[in-house]
Amino acid sequence: MDLLESCPLFLLTSIVLAVLLQLGSGIPHVAGSEHGRNETDRLGLLAFKAEITSDPFGSLNSWNQSLHFCQWTGVTCGRRHQRVIVLNLDDRKLAGPISPHVGNLSFLRKLKLGNNSLSHEIPQEIGRLKRLQILLLHQNSFTGEIPANISGCLDLTAINFSRNSLGGKIPVELGSLSKLKYLLIDTNNLTGSVPPTLGNLSSLIIFVAEINNISGSIPDVLGGLTNLEGLGLGQNRLVGTIPLSIFNLSSLRSFNMIWNQLQGSLPSSLGNTLPNLEEFSIGRNLFTGCIPDSLSNASKLVRLEMGSNKFTGKIPSLEKLYDLLQLSLPNNYLGVGEAGDLDFLSSLTNATYLSYMDVRTNNLGGMLTESIGNLSSYLSELLLADNKISGIIPPSMRKLVNLQRILLFSNQFTGNIPIDLWNLQKLNIVSIRDNRLFGNIPSSLENLTLLYALYLDENNFHGSIPPSLGKCHRLESLSFGINNLSGTIPQELATLSSLLFMNLSQNQLSGSVPLEVGNLKNLEALDLSENMLSGQIPSTLGSCVKLTFLYMEGNLFWGSLPSSLRDLRGFEVIDLSRNRFSGKIPDYFEGFVFLRKLNLSFNDFEGAVPERGLFKVATGVSMEGNDKLCGGIPELQLHSCNSEGLRRNRFTFSLKVIVATIVGLLGLILVLFFLYLYWFKKTKKASSFRVFGNSFMKLSYQSLLKATDGFSQDNLLGIGGFGSVYKGILDQGDRVVAVKVLNLQFRGASKSFIAECNALKSIRHRNLVKVLTACSSVDCNGNDFKALVYEFMVNGSLEKWLHPNENENEVSEDSRSLSFLERLNIAIDVACALDYLHHYGPEPIVHCDLKPGNILLDDELTGHVGDFGIARFLPTVTYESGNQSSSIGVKGSIGYAAPEYGMGSEVSTSGDVYSYGILLLEMFTGKRPTDHMFSDSLNLHNFAKMAFSEQVASIADSTLFQQKKIIYSSRPYKTH
The missing domain is CATH 3.30.200.20 (Phosphorylase Kinase; domain 1)
Structure with a gap:
C-alpha cells in the first residue's frame, strides 16, 4: 500500500482533533460536601466500575468510600447541584462492557471513553442522557449496532464511534440531531447506505464514515450541508456519481472518496467552487475524463490523490498549489506519449514543501529536463515508473538531497546514470530496471549506506560488479539481471547478511560462487542462471537456511551436489539444468516437503532416481538429458536399473539356455492368450x-x-x-x-x-x-x-482464472489473477497443442470446442487442452469404423464456434484457429464473447478491432495494470 493510502484520515484527523480538544476541556472541578452528594450518580458510577474487568493503570482505585464521588478520577461535577457532568476516562486501557447504569447520570454532558479496550454493545440507556453533548467512544472493541435512540440526545454536538467493530446500518434517526457538528463512525463494519436524513444535519462540520462496507450512492442532499468542511466516505462500496451539489460546498476542506466504485467526470470548475480545499482524495475509483485546469485555483491544496482511475489527457499546470505536500496520480491514462507531457513538473517548483510525487503507470512521454532539480528539496519520493519517458536522467537530480525512493523503471531512459545520483545518501529504494541505460555500475554505491533495494536489471550495463556494494549493510534486494556484466561475483557481495533476494542472471559472469555465500543467512532467493559460472556448488551454501528459490541453470557448474544442502528443507524451486553436475541424485531431496519443482535436466547424473517425495509425481521433476540415470516412476520413462546391470554382464552358455527357454514359454503363453481372446470376443x-x-x-x-x-x-x-x-x-x-x-x-x-x-x-x-x-x-x-x-490439474480451468467472480468457491478473492506473462505462456501452450493436433499427430484432429473451460492448468500454470468429446478426425469417417462421423451435429460452443459452422460447413482446422483467436481476445480483454454488451453488430472481435492499435489499453483486462511489483516478494515467480 502506498504511503498516502496508509493515512486516509490525514487532514480530517487534524481538523477533528483541534475541535474535540477544545470541546473536551474540563469544566472546573469543585469538590462537594457529603451533604450534597447525589446517591443516584454515586451508584451509577459504582455500577460502571463493577463492569470493568481490567484497569492496568489503577484509574478507578480512587472510586471508593473515602472520597466524594466528585473527587474520583475522571469525574467532574457541576457547581450548583453536585451532579456528574463529565466522565472522562480516555486512554486508560480499561476493558469490559459499559454498564447500562451510566444512563442514570442524568446531568451528564460529556462521556469520553476513547482509546480503551471496552467491548460488548453500546448500551441503549445512553439515549436517556438528554443533556449529553459530547459522546466519544472511539478506538475500543464495541460490537452490535449504533443505538438508534441516541437521537433522543438532542443536545449532541459530537459523536465519535470510529475504530470499533460496530455493524448494521447508520440509523436514519441520527438525522434529528440538529445540533450535531461532528459525526465520526469510520473503521467499523457498517453496512447499508448513507441515509438521506443526514441532509437534515444543518450544523454538521465533519462527517467521516471511511473503511466500512457502506454501499449505494451518495445522497444528493449532502450537498445542502453548507457548513460541511470534512467529508470522508473512502474505502467503502459506493457506486454512481458524486452529486454536483457537493462540488459547490465552498466550505469543504477535506474530501475523501478513495477505494469505491464511483464514476463520472470531474466538473471543469472544481478548483473555483472549492477554494478552501486542502485534501482531495478520489483514488481507486472509475473516474474518467480530464483533470480540470481549474484545479490549480484550489490554492490551499495540501494533498491531491487521484490514482487508479481512468483519467486521460495532460496533467494541467499546478503552479498555484504552493502548499502541496503530496501529489498522487498513478495508474491512469494521463499523457499522450509525446513531448510536453511533463510540462507540469515545471509548475510544481512553486510547491516548496512537496515531499511525495507519484505519476507511475501512465502514458507520459517526452524527456526529463534539468528543471526537475528545482523541485522541492523536501521531496523524498519520486515515482515516474512505467511511462514512456526518454532521454538521459538529468544530473540536476543531485539537488534533491532528501530523496529516499526513486522509481524510474519501465521507461526509455538512455545514457549513463549520473554519478552524482549515487551521492544522495538518504536513498533506500532505487529501481531503474527495464530501460536502455549503459555504462559501468560505479563504485560510489558504497555511499548509500541506507540502501535496501537496488534494481538495475534489463539494461545494458557492462563491466564488473563493484566490490564496494559490500558496504551497503542494509541491502535486502539486489537485481542486476539481464545486462552485460562480466568478471566474477565479488566475495564482498556474499558477506551481506541482510540480503533476501539476489538476481545476477543472464549476464557474462565467470569464476566460481564465493565460499562466503554461507554468510547470506537470510537469503530466500538466489538467481545465478544463464552466465558462465563454473566450479562446484560450495558446501557453505548449506548455511543459507532460509533459501527457498535457487536458479543456477545454464552455467558450467560441475561435480556432485554437496551433502550440506540437506539442511535447506524450505526449498520450493531448484533449477540446476544445463550444467555438468555428476554423481548420484541425493536422496535428501525426498524429504523436502515444500519442493514443487526440481529441474536436473541436461547434466551427467547417474544411478537410480529416487521414488519418494517429489519424485512420485513426474510433473514436479525434470531429468531429460541424463543418459546414465535409471529407475524412478514409469512416467519418467527411464530404463530399469536391473536391465542396465544385465547388459553389463557377459552372457554365459547356461544363461543363454535359460533365456531361450523363458522366451519359448512366453511365446506359447502368448499364443494361448490370443486364442482365448478370440473365443472370448465371440461369447461376450x-x-x-x-x-x-x-x-x-x-x-x-x-x-x-x-x-x-x-x-x-x-x-x-x-x-x-x-x-x-x-x-x-x-x-x-x-x-x-x-x-x-x-x-x-x-x-x-x-x-x-x-x-x-x-x-x-x-x-x-x-x-x-x-x-x-x-x-x-x-x-x-x-x-x-x-x-x-x-x-x-490442481489449478482448474482457465475460465475460472479469467472470470473468478463468476465462479463461487473456485478462486478466492485474495487469489492473484493471471499476469500478462502468464497469460502469454498459456496462449503459447494452447497454440502448441493445436499445432500438434492439426499437423503432427497420427491423424489430423479438429478439436471443435476450444474455449477457456476446456483449457486446464497444472501447478505451474502450464496450459493443457482437454475435452475431445466432439473432436473430428480428418478425413472424417463413420463412428462404426472406430473414428468419428462427419460434421453433422454440435460443432462447438456459442461465441467460440466458427461462423461457417452455423451455415452447415464441414469442420476444419481453420475453425479451431478461429476459436483460438476468440480465446486470445478473451484472455487479454477479460470479456467473454457472450458478454451482454455484445449485441447487434458488435461482437468481441469488432470490439477489439475498433480499439486497435491506439486504444488497446482501454479494452485490456484491468487486472493486467495492477500487477507491477517493485519490492521483492518472498515468493518470487520465475517463468522460462
Whole structure:
C-alpha cells in the first residue's frame, strides 16, 4: 500500500482533533460536601466500575468510600447541584462492557471513553442522557449496532464511534440531531447506505464514515450541508456519481472518496467552487475524463490523490498549489506519449514543501529536463515508473538531497546514470530496471549506506560488479539481471547478511560462487542462471537456511551436489539444468516437503532416481538429458536399473539356455492368450474400453466409486455437456485424478465417450490433458457406466482464472489473477497443442470446442487442452469404423464456434484457429464473447478491432495494470 493510502484520515484527523480538544476541556472541578452528594450518580458510577474487568493503570482505585464521588478520577461535577457532568476516562486501557447504569447520570454532558479496550454493545440507556453533548467512544472493541435512540440526545454536538467493530446500518434517526457538528463512525463494519436524513444535519462540520462496507450512492442532499468542511466516505462500496451539489460546498476542506466504485467526470470548475480545499482524495475509483485546469485555483491544496482511475489527457499546470505536500496520480491514462507531457513538473517548483510525487503507470512521454532539480528539496519520493519517458536522467537530480525512493523503471531512459545520483545518501529504494541505460555500475554505491533495494536489471550495463556494494549493510534486494556484466561475483557481495533476494542472471559472469555465500543467512532467493559460472556448488551454501528459490541453470557448474544442502528443507524451486553436475541424485531431496519443482535436466547424473517425495509425481521433476540415470516412476520413462546391470554382464552358455527357454514359454503363453481372446470376443459383447489397448491401468466402477467418495458433491469439479467431472484419489491416497462420468441419458453421450477415447488413445503432447484410463462397466443398479480418468490439474480451468467472480468457491478473492506473462505462456501452450493436433499427430484432429473451460492448468500454470468429446478426425469417417462421423451435429460452443459452422460447413482446422483467436481476445480483454454488451453488430472481435492499435489499453483486462511489483516478494515467480 502506498504511503498516502496508509493515512486516509490525514487532514480530517487534524481538523477533528483541534475541535474535540477544545470541546473536551474540563469544566472546573469543585469538590462537594457529603451533604450534597447525589446517591443516584454515586451508584451509577459504582455500577460502571463493577463492569470493568481490567484497569492496568489503577484509574478507578480512587472510586471508593473515602472520597466524594466528585473527587474520583475522571469525574467532574457541576457547581450548583453536585451532579456528574463529565466522565472522562480516555486512554486508560480499561476493558469490559459499559454498564447500562451510566444512563442514570442524568446531568451528564460529556462521556469520553476513547482509546480503551471496552467491548460488548453500546448500551441503549445512553439515549436517556438528554443533556449529553459530547459522546466519544472511539478506538475500543464495541460490537452490535449504533443505538438508534441516541437521537433522543438532542443536545449532541459530537459523536465519535470510529475504530470499533460496530455493524448494521447508520440509523436514519441520527438525522434529528440538529445540533450535531461532528459525526465520526469510520473503521467499523457498517453496512447499508448513507441515509438521506443526514441532509437534515444543518450544523454538521465533519462527517467521516471511511473503511466500512457502506454501499449505494451518495445522497444528493449532502450537498445542502453548507457548513460541511470534512467529508470522508473512502474505502467503502459506493457506486454512481458524486452529486454536483457537493462540488459547490465552498466550505469543504477535506474530501475523501478513495477505494469505491464511483464514476463520472470531474466538473471543469472544481478548483473555483472549492477554494478552501486542502485534501482531495478520489483514488481507486472509475473516474474518467480530464483533470480540470481549474484545479490549480484550489490554492490551499495540501494533498491531491487521484490514482487508479481512468483519467486521460495532460496533467494541467499546478503552479498555484504552493502548499502541496503530496501529489498522487498513478495508474491512469494521463499523457499522450509525446513531448510536453511533463510540462507540469515545471509548475510544481512553486510547491516548496512537496515531499511525495507519484505519476507511475501512465502514458507520459517526452524527456526529463534539468528543471526537475528545482523541485522541492523536501521531496523524498519520486515515482515516474512505467511511462514512456526518454532521454538521459538529468544530473540536476543531485539537488534533491532528501530523496529516499526513486522509481524510474519501465521507461526509455538512455545514457549513463549520473554519478552524482549515487551521492544522495538518504536513498533506500532505487529501481531503474527495464530501460536502455549503459555504462559501468560505479563504485560510489558504497555511499548509500541506507540502501535496501537496488534494481538495475534489463539494461545494458557492462563491466564488473563493484566490490564496494559490500558496504551497503542494509541491502535486502539486489537485481542486476539481464545486462552485460562480466568478471566474477565479488566475495564482498556474499558477506551481506541482510540480503533476501539476489538476481545476477543472464549476464557474462565467470569464476566460481564465493565460499562466503554461507554468510547470506537470510537469503530466500538466489538467481545465478544463464552466465558462465563454473566450479562446484560450495558446501557453505548449506548455511543459507532460509533459501527457498535457487536458479543456477545454464552455467558450467560441475561435480556432485554437496551433502550440506540437506539442511535447506524450505526449498520450493531448484533449477540446476544445463550444467555438468555428476554423481548420484541425493536422496535428501525426498524429504523436502515444500519442493514443487526440481529441474536436473541436461547434466551427467547417474544411478537410480529416487521414488519418494517429489519424485512420485513426474510433473514436479525434470531429468531429460541424463543418459546414465535409471529407475524412478514409469512416467519418467527411464530404463530399469536391473536391465542396465544385465547388459553389463557377459552372457554365459547356461544363461543363454535359460533365456531361450523363458522366451519359448512366453511365446506359447502368448499364443494361448490370443486364442482365448478370440473365443472370448465371440461369447461376450466387446467393451468400448478396448480402444485404449493394454498400456493403460484398468479401473472398475467400484474403484472409481471409492476414489470419489461415492461421486460426492464435495468432490464435484464441474458439469459439462455430456456429464460431470469429479476429483478422485487412487492408490491409497498416492494419486489424485479427475474422473469424467458420462451421463448416458444425454443424447450423444456414448458417441462422445467413443470419440474422446479414439482421440486420446493415439495422441501424446505435453500441452494435452493426459488420459490415464477409461472405464466401461455397469453401476450398482445394473445400468451402463462409462467414465474417463485424467491426470488432475490442481489449478482448474482457465475460465475460472479469467472470470473468478463468476465462479463461487473456485478462486478466492485474495487469489492473484493471471499476469500478462502468464497469460502469454498459456496462449503459447494452447497454440502448441493445436499445432500438434492439426499437423503432427497420427491423424489430423479438429478439436471443435476450444474455449477457456476446456483449457486446464497444472501447478505451474502450464496450459493443457482437454475435452475431445466432439473432436473430428480428418478425413472424417463413420463412428462404426472406430473414428468419428462427419460434421453433422454440435460443432462447438456459442461465441467460440466458427461462423461457417452455423451455415452447415464441414469442420476444419481453420475453425479451431478461429476459436483460438476468440480465446486470445478473451484472455487479454477479460470479456467473454457472450458478454451482454455484445449485441447487434458488435461482437468481441469488432470490439477489439475498433480499439486497435491506439486504444488497446482501454479494452485490456484491468487486472493486467495492477500487477507491477517493485519490492521483492518472498515468493518470487520465475517463468522460462
